[in-house]
Amino acid sequence: MAKKANLKLPTKAAPRHDNGKALARMLEVAREIHSDIRRERKPHMSFPIRALSNVRYDTHTGAFKMRGRTSRRDFAYATVKTFAQSIRMLALSKAVTEDDDIINKREAYYRSKSWAEAAFHEQPESDTVMDDLEAMLGFNREQIGFIPDEHGGSVAGRLVVIDQDPATGEDVEIDCTRFGTGAYSVPPQVEQLTFRTSAKFILVIETTAMFQRLVKHAFWDTADCVLISMGGVPTRACRRFIRRLADAYRLPVYAFTDGDPYGYANIYRTLKVGSGNAVHLNEFFCVPCVHYLGVTPQDIVDYNLPTQPLKEIDIKRAKDALKNDPFFHHHKEWQKAINQMVHMGVRVEQQAFAAHSLNFVVERYLPEKLRNPKKFLP
Numbered sequence: 001m002a003k004k005a006n007l008k009l010p011t012k013a014a015p016r017h018d019n020g021k022a023l024a025r026m027l028e029v030a031r032e033i034h035s036d037i038r039r040e041r042k043p044h045m046s047f048p049i050r051a052l053s054n055v056r057y058d059t060h061t062g063a064f065k066m067r068g069r070t071s072r073r074d075f076a077y078a079t080v081k082t083f084a085q086s087i088r089m090l091a092l093s094k095a096v097t098e099d100d101d102i103i104n105k106r107e108a109y110y111r112s113k114s115w116a117e118a119a120f121h122e123q124p125e126s127d128t129v130m131d132d133l134e135a136m137l138g139f140n141r142e143q144i145g146f147i148p149d150e151h152g153g154s155v156a157g158r159l160v161v162i163d164q165d166p167a168t169g170e171d172v173e174i175d176c177t178r179f180g181t182g183a184y185s186v187p188p189q190v191e192q193l194t195f196r197t198s199a200k201f202i203l204v205i206e207t208t209a210m211f212q213r214l215v216k217h218a219f220w221d222t223a224d225c226v227l228i229s230m231g232g233v234p235t236r237a238c239r240r241f242i243r244r245l246a247d248a249y250r251l252p253v254y255a256f257t258d259g260d261p262y263g264y265a266n267i268y269r270t271l272k273v274g275s276g277n278a279v280h281l282n283e284f285f286c287v288p289c290v291h292y293l294g295v296t297p298q299d300i301v302d303y304n305l306p307t308q309p310l311k312e313i314d315i316k317r318a319k320d321a322l323k324n325d326p327f328f329h330h331h332k333e334w335q336k337a338i339n340q341m342v343h344m345g346v347r348v349e350q351q352a353f354a355a356h357s358l359n360f361v362v363e364r365y366l367p368e369k370l371r372n373p374k375k376f377l378p
Helices: 020-038 080-098 105-114 123-137 208-216 219-223 236-249 261-273 279-285 297-302 312-324 326-330 332-344 350-355 360-370
Strands: 044-048 055-058 063-066 070-074 154-157 160-164 171-175 194-196 201-205 225-229 253-256 290-294
Touching: 020 044, 020 080, 020 123, 044 123, 055 326, 070 080, 080 105, 080 123, 105 123, 154 208, 154 219, 194 236, 201 208, 201 236, 208 219, 208 225, 208 350, 208 360, 219 225, 219 360, 225 236, 236 261, 236 279, 253 261, 261 290, 261 312, 261 326, 261 332, 290 360, 297 332, 312 332, 326 332, 350 360
Parallel strands: 201 225, 201 253, 253 290
Antiparallel strands: 044 070, 055 063, 154 225, 160 171, 160 194
């Protein structure tokens, strides 16, 4: 029978989200454009270049930082439509934010159908303008009213999430120990959340199947932790949720993914330091305190795990990480692990432990690993 969690309130709750600064920034951009027009100057917008080529790894903050390169969008013959779309998207964001409402990416695309010649033909076009707008304003898109069409992650364990009733504004407490074999779903917006927890650490898990096994056997209870399923590359909401919870209680965060280049260079790297595409907000969404528990290439040897051969795309991803990624350039431990994997020519899944027994991960692998966190990859 699971023990009753002893959940304590933080000494100071995180502040509730305020849209005032985001609105002020929108108005500032609009006034600059209006001023240029009145002075008969060609209006323009400047956007940070969102790519790994414009990224450096900042060891002080533990996040990817921009190198400062920008692109310019002028009100000119060749760019008049994109410029108009950017203005309309800015106005849509202002209206939604002022109304304290939300709009998802698909809704924003269809909303543009009323913009006459400025309408988007395909959603990827509106998504790109939305991302550019976010980068220009310096606020994440959740703060300016836009939410993604994606699952934010699942949570189980020693945690009470304090949300707000949208109708009354009253606090609503969600006890993540009381979902049975289910779990709490992270909402698209997490800035309004506060927490209570007595957990010793956070364990983030790549696959839903492994998360479900750990929940089924109440691993969060025996290990005194919070379990969070990423479901692949973690969404921004999932990463922000983990970051805010870890910061609020200074909790260690450990990552458990498949042992392959995608798990290392996409899922884990994005969680820890962010991505090139969203570099303008990486410090807000990344979790620098996370360390990599497994599955590592050495685990294949130590636990005699069944493997699958590396595919050509796996080898390419591994070599790209070693050659082009500033995070892996900085950490020799990761270079050694990835080179070991390439030399072995194999990858391994979290579910490979089932070759020994269905609950091998619960009963042996995780307990053994958690006794030596200093050996985790950075």
